[in-house]
Amino acid sequence: MIVYVTKRLGIGLVTLLLASVVVFSVLEILPGDPARIMLGMNASPDALEALRQEMGLNQPAPIRFFHWLAGLATGDLGRSYTYSSPVIDLVRERLVVSLPLALISLFLSTVIAIPVGVYAASRNGRLADTLTMGAAQVGIAVPNFWLALLLVYVFAVGLRILPSGGFPGWSNPVDALQGLILPAVSLALPQAAILARVTRSAMVETLGEDFIRTARAKGLPRRKVLWRHALRNAMIPVLTILGLQFSFLLAGTIIIENVFYLPGLGRLIFQAINQRDLIVVEGVVMLLVASVILINLVVDISYAIVDPRLRISQ
Amino acid sequence: MKSLVTVLSAAAVTLASANFAFSARTDLVLGVVLEPPHLDPTASAAGAIDEILYANVFEGLTRVGPNGEVLPALAESWDVSEDGKVYTFKLRQGVKFHDGSTFDAEDVKFSLDRARAENSVNAQKALFAAIDTVEVVDSQTIKVTLKQPQGSFTYNMGWGDAVIVAPESAETNKEKPVGTGPFRFERWAKGASVSLARNPDYWGDAVALDKAEFRFIPDAAAAVPAILSGDVQAFPSFPAGDALAQIKADPRFSVVVGATEGETILAMNNAKAPFDNIKVRQAISHALDRDEIILGATDGLGVPIGSHFSPANEAYEDLTGTYPHDVDKAKALLAEAGFADGFSATIKLPPPTYARISGEIITSQLAEIGIKLEIVPMEWAQWLEQVFTNKDFDLTIIAHTEPNDIDIYGREGYYFGYNNPEFKAVMAELDQSSDPAVRNELYRKAQHIIADDAVNGFLFQLPKIGVWDAKLTGLWENSPIQANDLTKVRWTD
Numbered sequence: 001m002i003v004y005v006t007k008r009l010g011i012g013l014v015t016l017l018l019a020s021v022v023v024f025s026v027l028e029i030l031p032g033d034p035a036r037i038m039l040g041m042n043a044s045p046d047a048l049e050a051l052r053q054e055m056g057l058n059q060p061a062p063i064r065f066f067h068w069l070a071g072l073a074t075g076d077l078g079r080s081y082t083y084s085s086p087v088i089d090l091v092r093e094r095l096v097v098s099l100p101l102a103l104i105s106l107f108l109s110t111v112i113a114i115p116v117g118v119y120a121a122s123r124n125g126r127l128a129d130t131l132t133m134g135a136a137q138v139g140i141a142v143p144n145f146w147l148a149l150l151l152v153y154v155f156a157v158g159l160r161i162l163p164s165g166g167f168p169g170w171s172n173p174v175d176a177l178q179g180l181i182l183p184a185v186s187l188a189l190p191q192a193a194i195l196a197r198v199t200r201s202a203m204v205e206t207l208g209e210d211f212i213r214t215a216r217a218k219g220l221p222r223r224k225v226l227w228r229h230a231l232r233n234a235m236i237p238v239l240t241i242l243g244l245q246f247s248f249l250l251a252g253t254i255i256i257e258n259v260f261y262l263p264g265l266g267r268l269i270f271q272a273i274n275q276r277d278l279i280v281v282e283g284v285v286m287l288l289v290a291s292v293i294l295i296n297l298v299v300d301i302s303y304a305i306v307d308p309r310l311r312i313s314q
Numbered sequence: 315m316k317s318l319v320t321v322l323s324a325a326a327v328t329l330a331s332a333n334f335a336f337s338a339r340t341d342l343v344l345g346v347v348l349e350p351p352h353l354d355p356t357a358s359a360a361g362a363i364d365e366i367l368y369a370n371v372f373e374g375l376t377r378v379g380p381n382g383e384v385l386p387a388l389a390e391s392w393d394v395s396e397d398g399k400v401y402t403f404k405l406r407q408g409v410k411f412h413d414g415s416t417f418d419a420e421d422v423k424f425s426l427d428r429a430r431a432e433n434s435v436n437a438q439k440a441l442f443a444a445i446d447t448v449e450v451v452d453s454q455t456i457k458v459t460l461k462q463p464q465g466s467f468t469y470n471m472g473w474g475d476a477v478i479v480a481p482e483s484a485e486t487n488k489e490k491p492v493g494t495g496p497f498r499f500e501r502w503a504k505g506a507s508v509s510l511a512r513n514p515d516y517w518g519d520a521v522a523l524d525k526a527e528f529r530f531i532p533d534a535a536a537a538v539p540a541i542l543s544g545d546v547q548a549f550p551s552f553p554a555g556d557a558l559a560q561i562k563a564d565p566r567f568s569v570v571v572g573a574t575e576g577e578t579i580l581a582m583n584n585a586k587a588p589f590d591n592i593k594v595r596q597a598i599s600h601a602l603d604r605d606e607i608i609l610g611a612t613d614g615l616g617v618p619i620g621s622h623f624s625p626a627n628e629a630y631e632d633l634t635g636t637y638p639h640d641v642d643k644a645k646a647l648l649a650e651a652g653f654a655d656g657f658s659a660t661i662k663l664p665p666p667t668y669a670r671i672s673g674e675i676i677t678s679q680l681a682e683i684g685i686k687l688e689i690v691p692m693e694w695a696q697w698l699e700q701v702f703t704n705k706d707f708d709l710t711i712i713a714h715t716e717p718n719d720i721d722i723y724g725r726e727g728y729y730f731g732y733n734n735p736e737f738k739a740v741m742a743e744l745d746q747s748s749d750p751a752v753r754n755e756l757y758r759k760a761q762h763i764i765a766d767d768a769v770n771g772f773l774f775q776l777p778k779i780g781v782w783d784a785k786l787t788g789l790w791e792n793s794p795i796q797a798n799d800l801t802k803v804r805w806t807d
Contacts, residue, residue, distance in 0.1 A: 032695025036703060038351060039437040040359025051435045082351035083504065084488050093504050149535060156543040164543040165536055166529055167506055258533040261540075263505025267532075271505075275351060276695050 001304065008300050012293040019289040020072065024065050027278045034081055034276040055081050068282065077283035082275045087283040090268060097167050098264040101180055101187070102249035108188035109195055109245065114231075114238070116192075117199025122226055124204050133200065139193025148186035148259045155182060165260035183260045187253060191245050198241050202234035209233070235306045243299035247292045251284075339805040340524040342786070344798060345537055345546040347553050349505065349530040352488035355474040356429060359437035361715065361796035364474035365550075366508050366528045368797035371412075372477035372493035375403055375422065376468050382626065382717065382794030384468050388417065388478055388494060389456075398463030398748045405454045409517045411480045412498040419450040425478045426458070438475040444745075465748035466718070473795065496521045496801055506530065510800075522788075522804035541567065541781055548782035550789055550798045556613065561781055570780040571615050572792035573626045576713035578616070578668060580676060580771030583708055585731025593651035595768040599637035600644035601683045602676065608774045611671040616774030621761035622720050625775055626792060629757035633765040633772075644683045656684020659708040663689060664697040669711040672773060676711070702729045713776045717795055720757065723764050732769045 035051040036043065052058055071078055077087035116132055123129045156164035162182055168175045206212065207230050215225045254266030265284065272280035304310045350362040355372055369377055377387040386392075389403035409417040428434060430442035444464040449457045460467065470476060483492035491499045496518065497510035507529045512521055529546055531537050534554035540546040541561065552558075562569045582589040582598065589595060608616040617625050620633030648656065663673040670691065677687040687709065692700070701707040707729075714722065723732050724741040737760060744756045765772070778793045788802035 030695075031699045032693075033699060033703070036698050037695055038358050038360070039435065043359060043437050044439045046432070047435050047437065047439050050433045053433075054435065084352060090504060097505075145535075149539070152536075152539045152543075156545070157539050160543060164539040164545045165531070166540075166545065167503075169503060169506075259536050261506070261529065261531045261533065261536055263503065267505055271349065274694060 004304060005297075005301065008297050012297060015293055016286070016290060020069060020286060023282055023285050023289075024061075024068065027281060028061050030276070030278075032276045034278065037276050038082060068279070072286060077287075078279040080272075080277055080280045082272075082277045083280075087280050090280060091265070091284060091287060094263060094265045094268045096170060097180075097262055098250055098253070098266070100176075101184055101253070101262070101264065102246060104180060104184040105187040105191065105249050106242070106246055108184060109191040110242065112188070112192040113195035114199050117196040117238075118203055118226060118231060120196070120200040121203030121207060121230075122222075124207070129200075133197065136193040136196045139190055140197070142190060144186050144190050145255045145259050147189060148182065148256055151182045151186055152259070165262070167262050179260075179262075183253075183256050183262060186256055186259075187249060191249075195238065195241055195245070199234065199238050202237045203230055206230045206234040232306055236303055239299050239302055239306070243295050247288075247295055250291060251288050338522075338807050340522065341527075342523050342525070342548060342800070342803065342805075343527045343529055343546050345531045345540055345549040345552075346528050346798075347530070347532055347537075347551065349532075350508075353491040353499070353502065353508070354479075354487040355477055356425070356479060356484075357435050357437070357488065364796045365798050366510075367491060367493070367495075367499075368474045368477075368795070369495060369799040369801060370497040370510060370526070371491050371495045371499055372474070372479070373495050374471055374473070374477045376472040378469070378472040378717075378795045378797075380790045380794070380799070381792065384472055387472070388422070389471075392468065394748070398465075399460045401458045401460070401467060402451070403456045403458070405456065406517055407454060409494050410515050411483065411494055412492045412513060413480070413483060415480055415482060417478070417480070417494050418453040419456045420453075421478055421480050422456045423448045423450050424481045424484070426476075428479075428484065429476065436475055438473060441470040441473055441476055463746055463748055465744065465746075465750075465753050467748075469718075474797070497523075497526060500525075519801075521801055523800060526800055528798075544783075548780075548786055548789060550778075550780050550782070551793070552779045552781040558613065558779065558781075566784055568780075568782055568784045568786070570782075570789075570791050572778045572780065572790070573617065573624065574713075574715065574776045574778045574793045575624050575626075575717040575719075575795070576715040576776030577619060577622050577624065577719075578611075578672070578711065578713040578773045578776050579622065580672075580773060581707075581710045581712055581730045582770055583705065583731055584733070584769060585705065586708065588651065588653060588657060589708065590731075591651050592768060593647045594653065595770075596637060597644040597647035597651065597683060598680065598685070599768045599771055600640045600647065601679055601685075602637075602771050602773070603639045603679055604634065604773060605639075606679070607672050607675050610675045611668045612774065612777055615777040615779065616668075617777070618774050619772045621765040621772055622714070622723065622770070623757065623761045624717070626794070627718070627757075629754035629761075631758050631761045633761060636765045637768060641682050648683055648685075653684070656686065658686045658688070660688045660690050661709040661711070662697065662701050662707045663691050663711055664701075665691075665693055666713070668713065668776065672711050676771075705729050705731060711773075715776070715796065720760050720764070723760070723769060730770060732764070732767070734763065734767060737763045 035048045039047055039051060079086050080090060083090060120129045120132045152164050155162040163179055167179045170176045212225060212230055215229050251265045253264060254270050257264040257267045269281060269284050346365055348362040351358060351360050353363060353367060355363045355367055373387045375387060375389040376384050379385045388406055390406045392401055392403045394401055405419060411417055426448045429436045430445055444460045445458060446461045447459045451457050479487055480492060496513055496516045498513045500509040500511045502508045507527050510526045512524050531540055537549060537554050538557045541549055558569060561567050582595055584590055604618045608614055618634045620636050623630050661673055663669045673689055677689055680687055701710050721741050722728055724738045740756055740760045744753060747753055780789060782789055785806050787806055788804055790799060
């Protein structure tokens with residue numbers, strides 16, 4: 001197990017280093033002068049030059065890269081050109097929205113999808129299976145921003161029981177949670193639909209295995225076989241999808257953040273790219289790469305937990 | 315018995331009116347599309363900064379009013395010397411910055427010197443270019459000497475880029491703005507909102523609002539439910555033109571269409587063939603059908619323009635008839651220019667919806683006279699670099715939102731490459747004069763020159779669509795400068 005984890009960690013570090021090179025080079029190629037974007041169309045050349053000097057943009061790229069890398073190694077992500085505050089503070093402000101939102105969505109999606117998937121598998125081929133999987137197909141097809149707008153019109157404009165968007169901050173947790181309900185549901189339902197289908201097909205496959213028949217023949221009740229024996233063995237693809245979904249939920253939610261004007265990580269990156277606030281883009285992307293690597297590591301470890309065969313073979 | 319009834323009813327009336335007086339709200343949530351990059355209006359061109367802070371948190375010597383007029387602000391009054399070169403401003407007494415420090419002539423000198431300094435990052439340094447010296451006469455008087463007379467000087471001092479800041483807080487204004495205005499800065503929740511609160515020590519009339527929150531709502535699809543649900547009570551520049559009918563039909567809201575300073579033009583690269591040929595530019599101007607473009611790009615709300623000047627300005631000349639929509643004439647002109655079979659070119663479009671839609675319509679209109687356009691959509695950063703800075707373009711569409719900016723046609727090396735000594739002479743004359751009648755006459759002349767030269771395709775004035783709760787009063791109808799002045803805003807009931 002220790003060897004297994006160490007190996008994964010090593011791969012993770014190499015990936016991180018490669019990612020830093022790629023991220024930095026891509027942003028170097030990107031056209032657009034940050035100073036010009038900040039000062040606009042009427043800016044005088046000497047004001048532009050003064051600002052470039054102030055932002056350190058006049059140094060050659062390799063020097064800036066090594067400065068940045070050295071900063072990363074010590075946990076310093078640098079300072080934003082436009083916000084003129086440390087990148088890490090900006091990220092922290094956004095994470096208090098993005099992380100709870102991702103966790104709530106993931107939780108909702110799991111508690112909906114797994115029972116539905118298991119149930120559909122147990123009714124394989126029958127009407128209940130067809131109906132639930134049909135519903136899941138619709139859930140996959142529905143774009144989440146459309147679902148989001150629908151929910152806003154029903155619950156905020158029509159019923160007026162939830163806010164139409166915005167995030168009031170955690171000083172009042174009830175208000176904060178209310179602000180996250182609709183976005184979380186909009187994100188969770190399409191994800192749940194995918195997860196339910198994956199759960200079902202993994203379960204159907206597992207339920208056809210010999211050990212299930214053995215367990216049933218041993219006299220174990222159907223429910224117990226389903227939830228204890230079959231589900232555990234069907235968990236590997238489910239965990240894979242969950243890991244992917246969590247990574248997506250952390251930063252890929254820009255559309256939902258826009259619909260609900262939430263100050264999340266997705267919008268931070270989007271704004272930073274538009275403003276050519278390169279240091280922010282670089283920092284946030286690196287953090288995301290790191291979190292994806294971390295999530296994959298957790299998923300890999302949980303594979304080993306649910307499936308002891310993996311522990312031995314590695 | 316009768317008297318008791320009278321007393322009771324009188325009491326009831328009193329109660330009701332007291333209740334009425336207390337029921338007026340004093341808080342307001344406004345929606346704005348763009349989040350400012352920071353909160354210092356003297357260090358960025360971003361209009362989003364002025365939209366929150368101008369007149370609310372920061373004030374200048376003068377200020378621009380709802381109709382573009384110059385009003386006194388921190389300067390109570392001013393005298394101009396005979397030769398138009400020396401401005402003596404009498405400053406208001408008893409003004410305090412939000413951090414408690416006293417405002418005086420030293421702050422004015424500091425702010426003006428800082429803005430025009432060598433290493434200044436002020437985005438509108440040109441506003442201060444005419445200043446020769448700034449002298450403190452006494453704590454309440456400041457004397458500004460200009461290198462040459464400048465008729466627009468007091469107007470220039472009313473820009474957001476010319477607000478007065480204190481030396482103690484100038485460096486930290488980006489994060490924590492400290493001004494002299496009727497509202498003080500409370501909180502900036504990055505990505506979400508900026509909150510302001512009433513400044514109890516304000517020198518002028520107290521404002522009616524206790525609290526104002528500017529919420530950033532970038533998505534037009536989100537703006538509509540935000541206003542319909544009442545979560546946001548005012549959207550001074552509403553981004554969703556196509557949802558207006560729905561909101562107009564709802565008696566809870568006022569929809570106010572006003573004018574901006576945004577002249578939207580089909581800019582042509584005058585320095586590049588074939589657009590260096592006036593016949594080609596005239597042909598294009600004749601080929602444009604403004605009504606169709608305005609209908610498509612602004613739901614018919616934009617006001618047609620025939621030169622680079624705002625119809626709201628008193629010196630405005632209606633030149634929309636200079637090149638009426640006439641496809642045959644356009645083809646004839648194109649043939650005279652040697653392009654009987656037309657030619658191919660590109661049109662580079664920045665992200666705003668007005669540019670993208672106008673671009674598509676214009677592409678089909680120019681196709682009628684044989685000019686085949688390839689549409690190249692780009693984001694702002696790319697547009698600024700390729701089109702604006704490197705002048706690598708044939709055609710583009712852009713709204714020039716700075717007020718009174720016809721002088722860009724006389725600017726050396728400006729992106730559309732226009733160069734006409736006659737026009738430059740008019741601009742030079744304009745700088746020398748502070749007499750409004752003379753200035754207006756010169757502005758008219760300038761409008762004619764660029765219209766006749768068909769420098770660009772002049773399309774329309776960008777409308778300002780304001781949507782707010784019908785019980786709100788005091789928000790600006792027009793936007794002579796980018797600002798959401800809340801000083802006169804109140805709830806009625």
